Amino acid sequence: MEDFFTYSVILGIFVATVKIATPLLIAATGELVAESAGILNLSLEGTMTIGAFTGFLVANETGSLWLGLVGAAVGGGALGLLMAVMTATVKVNQVVAGLALNILGLGGAFFWYRSVYDESGAVALPTVDRFDTATIPLLADIPAVGEILFDQHWLTYFGVVMVPATFIFLYRTKYGLELRSIGHNPEACDMRGVGIISRQYTAVIYGGVMAGLGGAFLSLSEAGQFFPDIIAGRGWIALAIVIFGNWRASWILVGSLLFGFLEATQLSLQASDVNLPYQLLLALPFVLTIAALVLNRSRSRVPLALTIPYHRGER
Amino acid sequence: MSEQTDDAAEDRGSGGDALARRDPLSLLFQPGAWRLERRLETRAVHELYATLVALAITAVIIGLLVIIAGVSPLDAFSSLYDGAFGDRESALETLVQATPLILTGLAAAIAFRAGVWNIGGQGQFIAGAIGTWWVYATMPGLPAPLLFVAMFAGAAVFGAVWATVASVLLVRYGTNEILTTVMLNFVIDYMLSWLLSGPWQANDTPYSQTERMVESTFLPRFFDDSRLHLGFALALAMAAVVHFLVRRTTLGFELRAIGVNKQAAAYKGISVGAATIAVMAVSGALAGLAGSGELLGLHHRINFEFGEQQIGFTGIIIALVARLHPAGVIVVAIAFAGLLNGSTQMQVGTGIPAALVTVIEGVALVLVLLAAVACRYRLRRAAVHADGSAEGSE
Numbered sequence: 001m002e003d004f005f006t007y008s009v010i011l012g013i014f015v016a017t018v019k020i021a022t023p024l025l026i027a028a029t030g031e032l033v034a035e036s037a038g039i040l041n042l043s044l045e046g047t048m049t050i051g052a053f054t055g056f057l058v059a060n061e062t063g064s065l066w067l068g069l070v071g072a073a074v075g076g077g078a079l080g081l082l083m084a085v086m087t088a089t090v091k092v093n094q095v096v097a098g099l100a101l102n103i104l105g106l107g108g109a110f111f112w113y114r115s116v117y118d119e120s121g122a123v124a125l126p127t128v129d130r131f132d133t134a135t136i137p138l139l140a141d142i143p144a145v146g147e148i149l150f151d152q153h154w155l156t157y158f159g160v161v162m163v164p165a166t167f168i169f170l171y172r173t174k175y176g177l178e179l180r181s182i183g184h185n186p187e188a189c190d191m192r193g194v195g196i197i198s199r200q201y202t203a204v205i206y207g208g209v210m211a212g213l214g215g216a217f218l219s220l221s222e223a224g225q226f227f228p229d230i231i232a233g234r235g236w237i238a239l240a241i242v243i244f245g246n247w248r249a250s251w252i253l254v255g256s257l258l259f260g261f262l263e264a265t266q267l268s269l270q271a272s273d274v275n276l277p278y279q280l281l282l283a284l285p286f287v288l289t290i291a292a293l294v295l296n297r298s299r300s301r302v303p304l305a306l307t308i309p310y311h312r313g314e315r
Numbered sequence: 316m317s318e319q320t321d322d323a324a325e326d327r328g329s330g331g332d333a334l335a336r337r338d339p340l341s342l343l344f345q346p347g348a349w350r351l352e353r354r355l356e357t358r359a360v361h362e363l364y365a366t367l368v369a370l371a372i373t374a375v376i377i378g379l380l381v382i383i384a385g386v387s388p389l390d391a392f393s394s395l396y397d398g399a400f401g402d403r404e405s406a407l408e409t410l411v412q413a414t415p416l417i418l419t420g421l422a423a424a425i426a427f428r429a430g431v432w433n434i435g436g437q438g439q440f441i442a443g444a445i446g447t448w449w450v451y452a453t454m455p456g457l458p459a460p461l462l463f464v465a466m467f468a469g470a471a472v473f474g475a476v477w478a479t480v481a482s483v484l485l486v487r488y489g490t491n492e493i494l495t496t497v498m499l500n501f502v503i504d505y506m507l508s509w510l511l512s513g514p515w516q517a518n519d520t521p522y523s524q525t526e527r528m529v530e531s532t533f534l535p536r537f538f539d540d541s542r543l544h545l546g547f548a549l550a551l552a553m554a555a556v557v558h559f560l561v562r563r564t565t566l567g568f569e570l571r572a573i574g575v576n577k578q579a580a581a582y583k584g585i586s587v588g589a590a591t592i593a594v595m596a597v598s599g600a601l602a603g604l605a606g607s608g609e610l611l612g613l614h615h616r617i618n619f620e621f622g623e624q625q626i627g628f629t630g631i632i633i634a635l636v637a638r639l640h641p642a643g644v645i646v647v648a649i650a651f652a653g654l655l656n657g658s659t660q661m662q663v664g665t666g667i668p669a670a671l672v673t674v675i676e677g678v679a680l681v682l683v684l685l686a687a688v689a690c691r692y693r694l695r696r697a698a699v700h701a702d703g704s705a706e707g708s709e
Contacts, residue, residue, distance in 0.1 A: 082681075
């Protein structure tokens with residue numbers, strides 16, 4: 001137990017916390033925008049997998065990580081577009097559409113990956129050079145804090161910047177306010193002449209792009225390769241974080257860091273000989289999310305029209 | 316209403332009525348010659364046609380994918396079929412794999428009928444396996460027939476209890492059951508992982524799994540040369556039970572009523588809360604039975620496969636493709652099991668990755684969902700309006 005609480009182990013946990021939180025944060029801020037417009041996109045897991053794959057594919061083929069990111073955004077955005085077509089236009093039940101596209105995303109990424117890279121089965125898995133960490137000068141020299149906060153991948157900084165950016169967009173811009181109105185009361189928006197479908201398309205495609213980028217963080221910044229199980233439930237965790245954060249950007253940051261911290265701690269626990277069931281820490285985020293749903297119910301900020309398709313002239 | 320117009324409605328329907336004006340497909344028609352109209356009622360025949368058309372389009376899309384992968388679709392499909400139903404052995408193995416899928420499919424179907432979105436079939440499936448093992452481990456003295464009853468009951472109760480966590484939260488606090496059941500899947504998955512690497516771990520192996528069960532607890536098999544076990548008959552019987560329950564009982568009437576309109580059902584004096592909790596319990600019990608069938612009929616120990624196979628999630632897709640009909644669930648479950656079973660042979664024979672099966676599931680579901688919406692509309696020759704839009708059809 002003593003050697004678990006050493007400076008280096010604890011510092012390592014905090015550094016890992018920020019790293020693990022990054023893809024969750026990027027995907028969750030995107031999902032927040034989609035849900036604000038009233039569309040629950042349950043296909044986050046599949047969308048992140050597609051993004052991780054298309055990002056890797058483009059990076060591997062072109063040799064450019066930056067083009068890889070573009071590929072990830074396009075891949076994730078394409079699945080988001082499909083989701084928008086199914087839910088905003090055709091008005092298929094959102095839960096069902098999300099589950100369908102989740103399967104399609106997962107299956108599509110596995111199939112595509114295996115047909116491009118794995119035909120003989122004997123070839124070593126391809127890898128790409130990963131993004132270097134972007135060290136922020138001066139700030140990174142601060143002891144401990146510098147290593148935890150200012151020596152991370154630049155996608156991490158991007159994720160953190162997206163927190164206030166998402167807040168400002170949703171609460172301080174006309175378009176963002178219109179999105180949130182659609183999520184709460186599409187009928188009133190329709191009456192005011194605010195185009196619902198186009199805004200829902202924007203929001204859901206944006207959510208898909210962000211999920212794709214979150215996936216690409218794992219394949220291009222972390223692993224340097226793609227494997228079918230690369231997302232490993234992070235899409236579902238990102239969905240949980242939006243709920244845990246009660247649909248507020250700042251609390252989504254807190255949730256991402258908390259869930260990242262629990263994951264980082266259980267990884268260190270598994271590596272050490274501390275005798276505590278690590279599964280407890282893994283299950284905790286999901287229990288906390290259910291608790292948050294129950295406890296926040298009176299001050300819930302859930303978009304009131306979430307999952308309810310809008311039909312003009314009905315209801 | 317002929318089949319041709321149905322097909323045409325299919326094409327237009329995917330664009331949706333609201334975007335019909337901007338839909339490039341509409342340019343194929345003379346402007347104003349056709350209009351999309353909402354049907355006042357959808358007949359079961361239309362739904363069946365639409366589903367079949369969707370599945371046919373799925374086959375075409377998958378065929379194109381296979382061509383892109385450099386294989387003749389005829390080769391791919393025939394080796395897929397051979398692996399699934401080609402001979403007695405593989406056909407029976409397909410039924411083996413269909414067994415749990417029928418049960419989790421029914422579990423999803425009955426809950427969705429009531430408009431209760433139980434996405435937790437996967438967790439309830441695991442809860443069922445845990446419940447079976449718990450009875451087995453704590454009641455070793457029971458005589459064989461009673462032990463079987465107790466183990467199945469344990470599975471049903473554990474599955475039902477795990478589902479009830481979500482339904483009680485829904486009824487008591489109004490927490491969205493979609494979100495809670497998704498979360499509960501993860502919670503029990505880690506619980507199982509802990510049980511298998513801790514209290515229930517077999518002594519003789521380093522693996523995360525339980526001891527092998529004694530042979531007297533194995534479900535009887537139908538044939539010497541196949542793994543097909545009594546669980547398959549149980550699954551078919553459950554489909555009949557679900558059909559009877561939905562069509563012929565008070566609970567069935569109530570669950571269909573709340574599935575159509577909760578408020579109207581409440582005005583009519585139906586206790587929406589009680590019906591929700593009952594239907595979730597039945598749904599969880601069905602998924603739980605799938606877990607005990609896999610344990611007693613096939614694996615005889617709980618291992619990682621219970622978490623990895625995604626039996627519960629596949630059940631949801633099956634239920635939706637089957638349009639929530641119990642008999643349809645049996646057909647679709649067997650078809651999906653055939654895909655899973657045949658995919659190995661296809662991969663070995665043609666080099667097409669077995670992951671194609673997941674793509675097929677996804678494409679089929681997307682298209683069936685679109686078709687379900689499309690068959691609520693029909694195309695009509697419009698005599699007057701030159702606009703040709705869907706305006707006013709809603």
